[in-house]
Structure formats: structure tokens, C-alpha cells
Amino acid sequence: MKVAVKVKLKPSILDPQGKAVHQALQQLGFDAINGVRIGKFIELEVADSADPAERERQIEEATRKLLSNPVMEVFEIEAGEGESS
Numbered sequence: 001m002k003v004a005v006k007v008k009l010k011p012s013i014l015d016p017q018g019k020a021v022h023q024a025l026q027q028l029g030f031d032a033i034n035g036v037r038i039g040k041f042i043e044l045e046v047a048d049s050a051d052p053a054e055r056e057r058q059i060e061e062a063t064r065k066l067l068s069n070p071v072m073e074v075f076e077i078e079a080g081e082g083e084s085s
Helices: 016-027 052-067
Strands: 002-009 039-045 073-079
Touching: 002 052, 039 052, 052 073
Parallel strands: none
Antiparallel strands: 002 039, 002 073
């Protein structure tokens, strides 16, 4: 099963990469774009275990420990087949 993890900076954290992209878009004439925030999209291939709660726990723990920085980032996990965490 595929699981999507979306990681983005907390609103209070400055995003210099997003600011640089926004400035480049402005220079290219995309005036309707008012701001840019850069994040990460991570797709995991996860075994269909017999215990969905354990699978969800492992995905969340992996995201907290390795895929995101909880001091600076927030994340959202979207499981395939209509499931969501």
C-alpha cells in the first residue's frame, strides 16, 4: 500500500527557499502569486500488515524520527485506499 507523507514548515518558521522562488516567479511576471512555501512530499510503500493500528503507529513514528523535524515542521499522512491518519 502507498502512503503519502506531506511535510511543511510551521507557519512561524521563515522559508528562504520559498521566498527565493516567489521572487523568481515575480520576476517572470507571475504577479497573481502572493507567496510560496516549500515542503516535502514523501511516498512510502508499506506492507499490508494484519494490524492497521501497528502499521499506522510505525508510519507516524518513522515520520517523527526521520522524515520530519518536529521543531520546525508539521506533517500530514495520507494512506491509500481512502484511509487517512
